[in-house]
Amino acid sequence: MERSIQELENERSDPEEAADRRRLSRRHVLHGLSLAWFAGFLKAPVPFGERAPDGLVPVSAWAAEPGAVLAEKPGLTILSDRPINAETPAHLLDDAITPTSRLFVRNNGLAPIATDTGSWRFTVGGESCLGPRTFSIADLKRDFEQVTYQLQLECGGNGRAEFRPRVSGNQWSTGAIGCPTWTGVRLRDVIDACGVRDDAVYVAYRGADRHLSGDAAREVISRGVPVAKAREAESLLAFAMNGEPLPDIHGGPLRMVCGGWPGSVSGKWITEILVRDQVHDGAKMGGSSYRVPCEPVAPGDQPDAFCIIESMPVKSLVTHPAHEANVVVGQPFVVRGHAWAGDRSVVKVAVSIDFGASWQAADLSTPANRLAWQRWETLIRLPQRGYYEIWAKATDDAGVSQPMVLPGWNPKGYLNNAAHRIAVHAT
Ligand SMILES: Nc1nc2c(c(=O)[nH]1)N[C@H]1C(S)=C(S)[C@@H](COP(=O)(O)O)O[C@H]1N2
Ligand SMILES: [Mo]
Numbered sequence: 158m159e160r161s162i163q164e165l166e167n168e169r170s171d172p173e174e175a176a177d178r179r180r181l182s183r184r185h186v187l188h189g190l191s192l193a194w195f196a197g198f199l200k201a202p203v204p205f206g207e208r209a210p211d212g213l214v215p216v217s218a219w220a221a222e223p224g225a226v227l228a229e230k231p232g233l234t235i236l237s238d239r240p241i242n243a244e245t246p247a248h249l250l251d252d253a254i255t256p257t258s259r260l261f262v263r264n265n266g267l268a269p270i271a272t273d274t275g276s277w278r279f280t281v282g283g284e285s286c287l288g289p290r291t292f293s294i295a296d297l298k299r300d301f302e303q304v305t306y307q308l309q310l311e312c313g314g315n316g317r318a319e320f321r322p323r324v325s326g327n328q329w330s331t332g333a334i335g336c337p338t339w340t341g342v343r344l345r346d347v348i349d350a351c352g353v354r355d356d357a358v359y360v361a362y363r364g365a366d367r368h369l370s371g372d373a374a375r376e377v378i379s380r381g382v383p384v385a386k387a388r389e390a391e392s393l394l395a396f397a398m399n400g401e402p403l404p405d406i407h408g409g410p411l412r413m414v415c416g417g418w419p420g421s422v423s424g425k426w427i428t429e430i431l432v433r434d435q436v437h438d439g440a441k442m443g444g445s446s447y448r449v450p451c452e453p454v455a456p457g458d459q460p461d462a463f464c465i466i467e468s469m470p471v472k473s474l475v476t477h478p479a480h481e482a483n484v485v486v487g488q489p490f491v492v493r494g495h496a497w498a499g500d501r502s503v504v505k506v507a508v509s510i511d512f513g514a515s516w517q518a519a520d521l522s523t524p525a526n527r528l529a530w531q532r533w534e535t536l537i538r539l540p541q542r543g544y545y546e547i548w549a550k551a552t553d554d555a556g557v558s559q560p561m562v563l564p565g566w567n568p569k570g571y572l573n574n575a576a577h578r579i580a581v582h583a584t
Contacts, residue, residue: 195544201582202543205511213512216546217481217580229406230258236327240264240369241406244332247577248479250495253532254307254525255335257399262406263312263333265441266377269365269426274402274410283361283431287352294396294410300350301342306391306416307529309336309497313419313447313466316573319563322457324570331474331577336495336530339414341395345388348432353384360387361437362413362424379439380447381431382415382422386467391416391528394427416528417499419466419571421447436465449567456566468499471559472574473506473533473551480579489536494577496521496551497530505552506533510545513561519549539583550576 195215196203203209227233233243243262250259274294282289292300312333314326327333348360361381368375386392393414396403403409408425415422421441431437441447442465450460473496484490496503502524507516519535539545552558559576 199544202541204539204541204543204545205514208514209512215544215580216578217544227262229404230260230262233259233261234330234332236329240266241268242327244329245335246480247331247474247476247494247579250332250335250474251476251493254399255337257337257401257404257407260310260335260337260398260407261312261333263327263420264366264406266366266368268405269367272365272405272409272426274396277410279411279427279429281347281351281430281432284434285354285357286348286432287354290351292347297342297347297394297396297411301346303340303342304390304393305338305340306393306527307336307338307525308391308393308414308416309334309528309530310414310416310420310423311335311469311472311497313421313469313571314569316575317570319573319575320456320566320570321563322566324568326569333420334472334474334497336497337399339393339395340397340400341393341411341414343390344392344394344413344415344430345390347394347430348387351432353432354434356434357384357432358435359383359431359433359437361431361433361439362427363429363431363439364408364424365426365428376440378421378424378441379437380422380424380442381433381437381439382418383436383467384432386415386418386422389415391526394430417468417497419447419469445568447569447571449565449569449571453565454567459568466571468501469497470564470572470574471498471501471503471551471553471557472496472577473503473549473559474577475547475549475579478579478581481582482579483582483584484539486539486542486583489538491534492519492537492547492549493532493534494549495530496533496549498551498553498557500528501553501555501557502527503531503533503551504554507550507552508535508537509548509550510537510539512546513548516550539581542583545581545583546578547581548576548578 236242315333318328413424448463451462451464475494506519519533522532
């Protein structure tokens with residue numbers, strides 16, 4: 158069906174322009190398509206169509222191009238292969254705990270060549286560290302308490318594909334999120350082992366990955382978090398994921414994990430931890446990297462000042478049924494997914510089958526621990542044959558809900574937490 162929609166699209170516009178649009182945009186090749194036109198195309202009714210906002214593009218028309226596959230992660234969509242970046246379709250994120258084979262991959266450079274756990278060493282230093290130390294993975298395991306938490310990891314650019322005007326970078330749709338379990342030691346225990354001076358401001362990482370240019374002197378990415386975030390009980394130096402040694406592709410043998418913040422603070426292949434007396438100034442801490450306008454700007458405008466992204470906003474996914482599923486008219490079926498809210502917790506998830514005109518509350522579970530996503534579930538019944546969209550919207554403990562449309566445009570396309578929509582067909 159995707160193909161024939163694209164063929165129709167080609168017919169009604171300049172082929173070169175259409176090809177360009179397809180290349181540029183994976184989800185919005187059909188800008189301006191009306192729901193009425195779509196109903197005609199489907200040859201099926203759109204039962205709540207009259208309630209839909211004017212100009213709404215049906216989610217079923219967001220054509221996704223089939224991607225190549227990663228051998229160890231079947232079903233993930235590859236967005237780029239150098240460096241490797243791959244995201245997870247929503248229905249493959251249905252597990253309560255994200256299996257390793259279904260966790261997205263986001264690399265800014267090339268993974269290190271050698272990641273031998275036995276010989277791995279990293280240092281703890283920086284201006285505000287009294288006595289720099291070097292540790293092996295065995296030292297960490299022996300010297301510090303080992304803890305396991307389930308922690309969400311979401312790329313700051315998750316949802317970027319929807320921004321208009323379009324922004325550069327990997328065109329993530331909804332799949333740069335996962336919530337596996339992580340085992341390691343607490344970052345605070347490790348920095349305390351070097352002795353933290355009172356003037357400490359930031360805790361940063363350096364990693365062993367290689368710059369795409371091949372220039373060994375160029376840093377790929379080196380970010381961090383304020384001391385208060387680093388000192389939280391759940392902020393880890395992790396050497397295991399889902400009970401197995403941390404895989405190379407996810408930063409093995411050692412990575413930082415600071416749940417609820419943009420994934421870029423969770424450094425992979427850790428070679429250095431720095432206790433800084435200033436806000437860290439490593440690669441991708443400045444300019445528009447992982448920063449958003451301090452004050453909202455009009456789409457396409459440059460802001461006067463950028464602010465570093467900290468906690469991620471409230472968000473949710475429908476992980477079952479799969480997008481484009483067929484269901485039986487009148488028969489109740491389970492709709493479920495996850496919701497998460499950065500440093501906050503989720504207090505409510507509501508689901509709509511009539512383009513947002515009415516909402517029903519879902520059952521919401523408590524998280525496994527702080528900074529873990531929460532499962533939600535509800536029963537839905539579709540009254541008559543036709544095309545429906547299921548929309549899910551979460552609200553956090555500060556009363557903030559997801560927007561229905563794209564939130565504040567920003568130059569790098571971060572923090573899109575618009576409500577997730579899937580298509581279902583009742584027959
Ligand atoms: N050393 C290093 N750490 C890194 C990155 C990287 O490119 N190099 N990418 C960051 C970004 S932007 C994200 S979203 C997460 C992705 O982690 P994952 O690939 O394990 O899913 O790792 C972060 N840590
Ligand atoms: Mo990221």
